[in-house]
Amino acid sequence: MKMSIPEVTISQLIASYDALALDAFGVLVDESGAGEESRRLINHLNRIHKPYWIVTNGSSREPAQMAAYYQRLGLAVPPGRVITSGCLLMDYFKEQSLQGTRVACLGTTGSRNMVEQAGGRLVDPLKEGSFDVLVVSNQTEYPFLETIDAVISAIIRQRDDGKVVRLVLTNPDLIYPKGKAAFGITSGAIALLIEQVLAVRYPGSRDNLFVRLGKPFAPIFKMLCSVAQTRNIVMIGDQIDTDIQGARSYGLDAVLYTRGVTKIDTLSFAGEPRPNFLLNSLWDGE
Numbered sequence: 001m002k003m004s005i006p007e008v009t010i011s012q013l014i015a016s017y018d019a020l021a022l023d024a025f026g027v028l029v030d031e032s033g034a035g036e037e038s039r040r041l042i043n044h045l046n047r048i049h050k051p052y053w054i055v056t057n058g059s060s061r062e063p064a065q066m067a068a069y070y071q072r073l074g075l076a077v078p079p080g081r082v083i084t085s086g087c088l089l090m091d092y093f094k095e096q097s098l099q100g101t102r103v104a105c106l107g108t109t110g111s112r113n114m115v116e117q118a119g120g121r122l123v124d125p126l127k128e129g130s131f132d133v134l135v136v137s138n139q140t141e142y143p144f145l146e147t148i149d150a151v152i153s154a155i156i157r158q159r160d161d162g163k164v165v166r167l168v169l170t171n172p173d174l175i176y177p178k179g180k181a182a183f184g185i186t187s188g189a190i191a192l193l194i195e196q197v198l199a200v201r202y203p204g205s206r207d208n209l210f211v212r213l214g215k216p217f218a219p220i221f222k223m224l225c226s227v228a229q230t231r232n233i234v235m236i237g238d239q240i241d242t243d244i245q246g247a248r249s250y251g252l253d254a255v256l257y258t259r260g261v262t263k264i265d266t267l268s269f270a271g272e273p274r275p276n277f278l279l280n281s282l283w284d285g286e
């Protein structure tokens with residue numbers, strides 16, 4: 001069935017679209033770093049001044065830190081070309097008038113910095129028993145069980161007093177590869193856990209649910225279109241349920257990169273969102 005989706009080359013994509021959106025992990029980089037094709041592609045896009053953005057769900061590092069990380073891997077990516085799910089907090093806090101609210105953030109120093117840049121006032125859930133917003137960004141840099149218990153207790157205490165805590169999830173990913181045949185959970189899995197626990201106490205309440213900002217949800221694609229100032233963008237990703245589904249639902253074209261995590265042979269494209277094209281290589285130049 002794979003044959004029913006046409007193959008495309010990177011040169012054809014560059015020629016056909018105003019801008020490229022590139023997934024990071026599984027496309028440009030993997031556990032072993034960035035390959036030669038990725039380096040050539042980024043150098044080429046920079047040289048011809050082709051608009052492109054790296055669109056990634058990671059929200060442990062700020063865009064400048066992400067760019068520095070890509071640069072260490074040999075990818076000449078300027079910070080302005082990085083859109084992370086953490087960047088979306090800025091718009092979300094503005095739209096929802098959450099600036100100045102008290103925010104507990106589960107995540108790294110970088111995650112907390114992005115909450116502060118969005119206008120949130122950080123509180124430590126291990127020290128303070130109440131907050132207005134919970135932002136779940138990352139699974140590292142806090143004592144896990146202790147913090148989850150404190151956060152859930154604070155939410156339930158406040159809900160029982162009639163106050164709803166706003167729940168925001170930057171990175172909806174559930175799992176990530178940690179090396180060969182090893183995996184780790186990420187913030188999406190933590191949000192699911194909290195939602196399920198709250199559902200035990202408040203069955204059926206919509207207040208149990210997180211607002212999700214990263215792929216496949218609309219906010220990250222909305223930001224991409226707004227930064228790129230066009231909708232003639234193609235998303236190049238390696239995961240059907242984040243990159244392809246997200247872009248297609250938002251009305252953008254999407255290309256499945258066949259050398260990432262999705263096992264192409266197992267796809268029927270019957271039930272899944274269909275990519276417009278398949279891409280087998282990031283570089284077809286000399």
Ligand SMILES: [Mg+2]
Pocket residue numbers: 023024025026027237238239260
């Ligand atoms: Mg990926």
